[in-house]
Amino acid sequence: xxxxGRRVAVLGAGMHPWGKWGRxxxxxxxxxxxxxxxxxxxxxxxxxxxxxxxxxxNGYPGYVAGATFAQALGWNGTRVSSSYAACASGAQAIDSAxxxxxxxxxxxxxxxxxxxxxxxxxxPVGGERKADPDWLRFYLVGATNPTYFALYARRRxxxxxxxxxxxxxxxxxxxxxxxxxxxxxxxTPVTAEEVLASPMVADPLRLLxxxxxxxxxxALVLTSLEFARxxxxxxxxxxxxxxxxxxxxxxxxxxxxDLATDSAVAVPSGRRRFTAAVVQAAYDxxxxxxxxxxxxxxxxxxxxxxxxxxxxxGLCKEGEAERLLTDGDTTVGGRVPVNPSGGLSCFGxxxxxxxxxxxxxxxxxxxxxxxxxxxxxxxxxxxxxxxLFGHGSSVVLRR
Amino acid sequence: xxTTASGKTRVPAIDGWFTTGDEPALLASRCEACGxxxxxxxxxxxxxxxxxxxxxxxxxxxRRGRVWSFTDARYQPPPPxxxxxxxEPFAIAAVELVAEQLVVLGQVVGDVGCDDLAVGxxxxxxxxxxxxxxDHEYLVWKWKPVATxxxxxxxxxx
Ligand SMILES: [Zn+2]
Numbered sequence: 001x002x003x004x005g006r007r008v009a010v011l012g013a014g015m016h017p018w019g020k021w022g023r024x025x026x027x028x029x030x031x032x033x034x035x036x037x038x039x040x041x042x043x044x045x046x047x048x049x050x051x052x053x054x055x056x057x058n059g060y061p062g063y064v065a066g067a068t069f070a071q072a073l074g075w076n077g078t079r080v081s082s083s084y085a086a087c088a089s090g091a092q093a094i095d096s097a098x099x100x101x102x103x104x105x106x107x108x109x110x111x112x113x114x115x116x117x118x119x120x121x122x123x124p125v126g127g128e129r130k131a132d133p134d135w136l137r138f139y140l141v142g143a144t145n146p147t148y149f150a151l152y153a154r155r156r157x158x159x160x161x162x163x164x165x166x167x168x169x170x171x172x173x174x175x176x177x178x179x180x181x182x183x184x185x186x187x188t189p190v191t192a193e194e195v196l197a198s199p200m201v202a203d204p205l206r207l208l209x210x211x212x213x214x215x216x217x218x219a220l221v222l223t224s225l226e227f228a229r230x231x232x233x234x235x236x237x238x239x240x241x242x243x244x245x246x247x248x249x250x251x252x253x254x255x256x257x258d259l260a261t262d263s264a265v266a267v268p269s270g271r272r273r274f275t276a277a278v279v280q281a282a283y284d285x286x287x288x289x290x291x292x293x294x295x296x297x298x299x300x301x302x303x304x305x306x307x308x309x310x311x312x313x314g315l316c317k318e319g320e321a322e323r324l325l326t327d328g329d330t331t332v333g334g335r336v337p338v339n340p341s342g343g344l345s346c347f348g349x350x351x352x353x354x355x356x357x358x359x360x361x362x363x364x365x366x367x368x369x370x371x372x373x374x375x376x377x378x379x380x381x382x383x384x385x386x387x388l389f390g391h392g393s394s395v396v397l398r399r
Numbered sequence: 400x401x402t403t404a405s406g407k408t409r410v411p412a413i414d415g416w417f418t419t420g421d422e423p424a425l426l427a428s429r430c431e432a433c434g435x436x437x438x439x440x441x442x443x444x445x446x447x448x449x450x451x452x453x454x455x456x457x458x459x460x461x462r463r464g465r466v467w468s469f470t471d472a473r474y475q476p477p478p479p480x481x482x483x484x485x486x487e488p489f490a491i492a493a494v495e496l497v498a499e500q501l502v503v504l505g506q507v508v509g510d511v512g513c514d515d516l517a518v519g520x521x522x523x524x525x526x527x528x529x530x531x532x533x534d535h536e537y538l539v540w541k542w543k544p545v546a547t548x549x550x551x552x553x554x555x556x557x
Contacts, residue, residue, distance in 0.1 A: 123477035130413060135479060136439075140412060140529070140539055141491060141504055142476035150470035151493050158468070158518035202470045203513040249448050250435075254467070254493050254502050263436035264500040266447050 006285075008101045009228035009236035010397065012040030012221035013360035016114065018185040018214040018347045025055060025062065028217030028353070029114030030072045036110070040221040041231070044073045047221075048106035051097040052082045053089040053113030053352035056125070062114075062352060066093075069112045079106070087299065087387025088244055089113060090218070090355030091395060095242040097222050107227040113352035114217030122213060124257075134257040134388065141259065145301070146210050148256045150202035153304030157204065160319040162307065164204060166326070168195035170303035171209050171345055173331050178342020180372025183357075185214050186346045195303075209303035214348030218356035220363070237366045239359075241285035241396040247274040256388050275392060276312040279384050282394035283314075290314030293336055294378040295365050297358040299385040300343040309384055310338065332373055340365060340373045355393050358383035366399040403536050412529045412537040415440060423526040424459035425503065425540055431456060436499040460503070463545065464494040466520045467502045471513050481530035488512075492542045494522055508543045521545040 014035025016028035029052075037044060052065025062068060066080035079100070083092035090113045097109035122145055129135035137143040156162040172192055178184040190208060198208040228236045247255070250262035252269035272280070283289055290313060298309035307321035315336055316324045324330055330338040341347070341361040344354070362381035364370045379399055386392040401409045401419075411417065416439050417425050427438040430445040432452035437445075438460060445452045469492040475482050490507035507516065508527060522542040529539035 120477065124479070126478075128479070136413070137504070138476055139479040141506055142472050142480040142482070142489070143491060143504060144472065144476050147470055147472065147491055151468040151491075154470060154518065155468040200473050202472065204470075249446055250500075252502075254504060259504045260438045261502040262446055263438075266430070266433040266435040267449070269500075 004225050006102065007225055007238040007240060008098050008222045009225050009233060009238055010220055010359070010363045011223050011228055011233060011236060012036035012038070012042070013363040014039060014219045015183045015357060015360055016217035017183045018216035018350060020185075021215045023116065023215070025114040025116040025215070025217065026068055026072050028215060029069050029112045029219065032114065032217040032219035033069060033073060033110055033112050036219040036221045042108060042221060045076060046108050047078055047110045049097060049100045049109040050078050050080045051093040051109060051111045052080065053093040053111070053356060054082050054084040055115040055352045056084065057115060057117060065112070065352065085244065085387070085391045086389055087349070087351055087385055088355055088391040088393035089352045090357075091242060091385060091393030092244055094220065094222070094239070094356065094359060094395065095244060098239055098242060101222060101224050107224045109222045111220045111222060111356060112217070113356045115350040115352050116215045117213040117350065133259065137257045137259055144202070145256060146202040146205060148254070149210060149302035149305055150205045151254065152308060153204050153302060156304055156307060160322065162304065162322050164196060165192065166307070166322045167204070167209055167303040168192040169325055170300065170306045171195045173325070174300065174306075174339050174343045174345035177332055177340050177373050178346025181342050181346065184342045184346040185212070185348050186342070205302050205304065211301050211344035212348030214350045216347065216350035216353050216357070218353040218360050220356060220359060235399060237363045237397055237399045239395060240288070240398050241282040241394075243278050243282035243285065243394040244392070245278055245281045247390050248277060251390070255390065273308070273312060274390070275308065275384065275386050278386070278392035279312050279314070279382065279394045282382065282396050286396040286398075288380060288396060292380050293382050295340060295362065295375040295381045296336065296338045297341060297361050297381070297383045298338055298343065299354070300339060300345050301349070303345065306338065306343065313382060313384060332375060337375045340370060340375055351387070355383065355385045355395075358385065359395055359397065362397045366397060407531060407534060407536045409536045409538055412539045417526065417540045418459065419526050419538060422462060423524060423540065424462050425524065427458055427460050427499070428455035429458045430454070436460070436501060438501065438503060461496050461498050462524045463521060464496040464503070466516060466518055466522055467493045467495040468518060469493070469507070469513060469516045483530065490516060492516065492522060494542055506539065506541045508541050511544060515544065
């Protein structure tokens with residue numbers, strides 16, 4: 001158990017269901033915020049700090065998110081922050097709120113992220129941007145996000161003998177989990193045959209194995225432990241760690257949106273992937289390890305990528321993720337369930353909301369409130385997430 | 400700069416990233432102090448955090464490498480990608496250059512699909528058409544499998 005000076009309480013979690021609603025993202029964020037406040041038993045006027053996670057798809061980064069949500073809820077003179085860190089934006093917003101609380105600058109903070117997404121592949125910002133690696137990868141190679149997911153998937157097949165059936169089995173598992181989640185966008189179970197019959201998008205990945213782009217919103221109410229206890233929460237879910245570390249040179253795995261890796265001629269490549277280092281930093285801060293984990297929410301941008309995360313989380317050795325999956329260890333009811341929410345597979349990606357949504361799910365899991373997909377007796381959970389430009393995050397929660 | 404049979408001028412789709420001609424190569428910067436290669440070229444500082452050098456040599460990367468991984472683009476990527484009509488799927492490979500110890504992504508030449516590729520295969524850099532407009536043919540580097548039976552070490556030859 002970490003010392004109280006480094007932990008904050010999660011008193012409320014809220015979400016707007018994921019979908020393709022086509023409405024203003026602010027609406028999703030406000031709905032999620034109000035649900036989180038209601039769950040915490042607090043009013044908007046109790047909030048002293050608002051941390052927004054930005055979308056880049058809606059004008060000024062989410063109209064500069066923290067302030068937009070504060071205005072929508074009604075200006076009340078709170079301090080605000082806004083975070084953009086690609087897929088890790090939500091985790092940076094959580095960390096912003098957490099550090100404000102730990103620094104003693106406030107007792108009650110609201111974290112909000114929401115997005116409205118266009119149809120189809122994520123595309124870069126428009127114009128001619130020959131200095132922008134994200135623009136260049138589309139221009140020079142036609143490398144979409146699924147291109148990178150597929151490179152990693154093919155690598156698993158070549159290095160560890162992963163099969164199409166393994167990748168399909170991840171989707172089948174997550175679809176079964178998500179069917180019980182009222183906030184998930186896709187709630188229909190699928191069979192391996194259906195997955196393998198869906199169109200190939202980026203060999204070896206098929207349409208049903210690649211995460212969609214979604215609209216959605218998620219919010220959390222974080223408070224100091226002292227405030228939580230004073231308000232009758234003797235044993236709240238707590239944030240034990242938030243990691244948002246960068247890669248370490250030389251970055252040897254080709255990451256979005258880069259066209260090349262670092263060169264390892266001067267400094268040897270590290271043994272561990274960047275994504276493993278992100279998780280390790282969270283474990284270190286929380287003083288825990290893989291054996292302590294009861295449940296995990298990971299960024300399954302593709303079915304195959306979930307298998308990489310098992311190894312990055314230390315749930316098994318490299319090359320053993322397929323066995324962990326087929327043994328049923330990562331299914332609800334198994335040894336260490338992964339993505340009981342259904343994951344990105346059932347949600348699709350609403351970028352600034354996604355890392356917050358992972359924490360919402362673990363909060364409900366640790367409280368025993370995840371009806372239909374509950375991981376029995378879960379006490380410690382970890383999230384993992386990765387996005388463009390060397391961003392990643394991991395959050396450890398405990399009850 | 401050359402001209403095609405149809406009178407179009409052939410120009411690189413991006414300046415300063417690769418050479419053209421019989422033995423085209425990617426251009427990179429190499430740190431004068433620690434030897435780290437940087438592609439694309441033109442860094443201001445060395446990316447090695449233990450090196451504070453700002454002096455770089457322009458070098459050619461090895462023209463051959465080993466496939467680190469590969470995939471294809473079954474659906475047309477969004478702009479700024481420009482595809483000829485009708486759209487033809489193409490393969491993409493991430494290729495490990497042994498001498499420089501880095502991986503470079505690129506399209507694979509047109510008639511080669513995923514079924515023709517395997518991780519570890521030796522490939523060679525060529526320069527080929529990326530897209531065309533009325534007056535120009537825009538060029539980019541692509542990877543081309545080295546015919547099987549050829550003995551190669553997958554390392555720089557120039
Ligand atoms: Zn250097």
